[in-house]
Amino acid sequence: MKALRKLTWVEMKLFFREPLALIIAFAFPFFMFFVLVGVFGNEAESDPEDIEVWRGGGPADYYVSTYVGLVMAAAGLVTLPLRIADYRERGVLRRYRAAGVSAPVMLGSQVLVAAGMSVIAAVGIVVLSTTLYDTVLPESWPLVIAGAVIGLLTFAAFGVLLGAIAPSVRAAQGLGFSLFFVMLMISGSGPPREVLTSSMRAFSNILPLTHVNLVLQDAWLGFGWNWVAAAVAAGFFAASVVLSLRFFRWE
Amino acid sequence: MNANDGEAAVSVRSLAKRYGDVQAVRDVSLEVRGGEIFGILGANGSGKTTTIEILQGLRKPDGGELRVLGLDPQTQRDQLRHRIGSQLQESALPDRLRVWEALDLFGALSPRSRDWAELVREWGLEGKERAAFGNLSGGQRQRLFVALALVNEPEIVFLDEMTTGLDPAGRHAAWDLVRDVRRRGTTVVLVTHFMDEAEELCDRIAVFRRGEVAAIDSPAGLVQRYVNSSTVRFTYEGGDTISLDGCPGLRELRREGTQFTVSGEGPLLAHVASRLAQAAVYPADLRVERATLEQAYLQMAGEVDA
Numbered sequence: 001m002k003a004l005r006k007l008t009w010v011e012m013k014l015f016f017r018e019p020l021a022l023i024i025a026f027a028f029p030f031f032m033f034f035v036l037v038g039v040f041g042n043e044a045e046s047d048p049e050d051i052e053v054w055r056g057g058g059p060a061d062y063y064v065s066t067y068v069g070l071v072m073a074a075a076g077l078v079t080l081p082l083r084i085a086d087y088r089e090r091g092v093l094r095r096y097r098a099a100g101v102s103a104p105v106m107l108g109s110q111v112l113v114a115a116g117m118s119v120i121a122a123v124g125i126v127v128l129s130t131t132l133y134d135t136v137l138p139e140s141w142p143l144v145i146a147g148a149v150i151g152l153l154t155f156a157a158f159g160v161l162l163g164a165i166a167p168s169v170r171a172a173q174g175l176g177f178s179l180f181f182v183m184l185m186i187s188g189s190g191p192p193r194e195v196l197t198s199s200m201r202a203f204s205n206i207l208p209l210t211h212v213n214l215v216l217q218d219a220w221l222g223f224g225w226n227w228v229a230a231a232v233a234a235g236f237f238a239a240s241v242v243l244s245l246r247f248f249r250w251e
Numbered sequence: 252m253n254a255n256d257g258e259a260a261v262s263v264r265s266l267a268k269r270y271g272d273v274q275a276v277r278d279v280s281l282e283v284r285g286g287e288i289f290g291i292l293g294a295n296g297s298g299k300t301t302t303i304e305i306l307q308g309l310r311k312p313d314g315g316e317l318r319v320l321g322l323d324p325q326t327q328r329d330q331l332r333h334r335i336g337s338q339l340q341e342s343a344l345p346d347r348l349r350v351w352e353a354l355d356l357f358g359a360l361s362p363r364s365r366d367w368a369e370l371v372r373e374w375g376l377e378g379k380e381r382a383a384f385g386n387l388s389g390g391q392r393q394r395l396f397v398a399l400a401l402v403n404e405p406e407i408v409f410l411d412e413m414t415t416g417l418d419p420a421g422r423h424a425a426w427d428l429v430r431d432v433r434r435r436g437t438t439v440v441l442v443t444h445f446m447d448e449a450e451e452l453c454d455r456i457a458v459f460r461r462g463e464v465a466a467i468d469s470p471a472g473l474v475q476r477y478v479n480s481s482t483v484r485f486t487y488e489g490g491d492t493i494s495l496d497g498c499p500g501l502r503e504l505r506r507e508g509t510q511f512t513v514s515g516e517g518p519l520l521a522h523v524a525s526r527l528a529q530a531a532v533y534p535a536d537l538r539v540e541r542a543t544l545e546q547a548y549l550q551m552a553g554e555v556d557a
Contacts, residue, residue: 006356006359007356010352010356087345091339092342092344094309094341094342095399098309099357100333100360
């Protein structure tokens, strides 16, 4: 426990010294969010078609939950795999292991740092959007928190898996960024799902962020708990854990 | 159990390890006594690093019996890891991790730990406490790694090419520190490429060759065993040739300008001196070249390749 605490603390300090990690975790999602909300505003629409697109609220209300999802995806798809692959490639994992750091402590500290940063970024998005655009707060806090926990777990496990299977830092970078940008565009953080073509929507259904966003957005906007999306996200989590345990390598 | 109670700190019998098609360790047996500095010498790919990584529980052996401080590194790694120190050949720390943070972190990972400020002083890293690992020079990194290997006050420390990347002054300083480490009762297992380092530091040396132990002995013992020729040199400026015919043990006499080199066996210097005196030749620089571990090592290598 002491090892986990210490390593997490050190890794968190390192996170704050890494400009790329900070840009991915904070600058980028905030920038995207404020560009979109700046363009679309937050007026509730009167046109029935638009009401359907934005699910009954204003565009900013629509996006705030999907950006809570996006910051988790950024940590899970980019930050975590890059860090793990980098540490493995450079022999940091070897060094830690020889010093008696176990795999659960090693990965646990990375997951805690990524999760902590996601929570800070998510809170930042919510605070800024409610202050600047008067976006709605969650209809149901418990359901949104439950959804956020599922999102954190899903992307933490998925990120560890990417880090475990990526043969090199370059591979982790390519894989992570590709998945991140695809999910950014079609999982609800770009154009609303409702305006995607049917094939795009079908494709977005195999992406974890789509389901995490649905769970968060439904709970946020008062559509209740989305059991199907939550089950799919949980499936991603379970599969990632199993595959990570199978494929994780120290060197 | 204490490693110094006459018990072997490390014992290895018939260790084997294969990577794919490569038999990295074929048949290694050795014993490291508590409190000694034990050297492992050998060419690249002779199985040195693989062997000590197996001893530290970092790799799984294919066969053989091994005990480190009486424990099995495979099944009892958790008990063992706090009692051993590791300086690995290929490893790194996060670039932005600072020197003091690294020492503090590694100390916290172990139940016992030394004050990091003291290690910083001993290993010549003063003024670098707040420097990031990525900004350290090769020598500073190397010293930090050795300091990290000692932060948990290990009973046995594995140093793999500890002085690679150090300048001559740094190497000599590191040797003194290793002697200090042993004086405190820590057993040292030292993998090295440098013959002078092995000769200078080690009580005993195992010479590895193609995954096997070719010889284990003290440096002097190895020299005695493998270097049976000696070389005598002197300068003679007189024009006439010198004959040493009939000098006992003589094998060869070579002349390059005024430089004479005599090689042979036995107490060659005494015989050569006596011959020269008979001929009324008294070179001021008559000397015997001390046989070194390097010669012994090359001799061993030659025996195989021949």
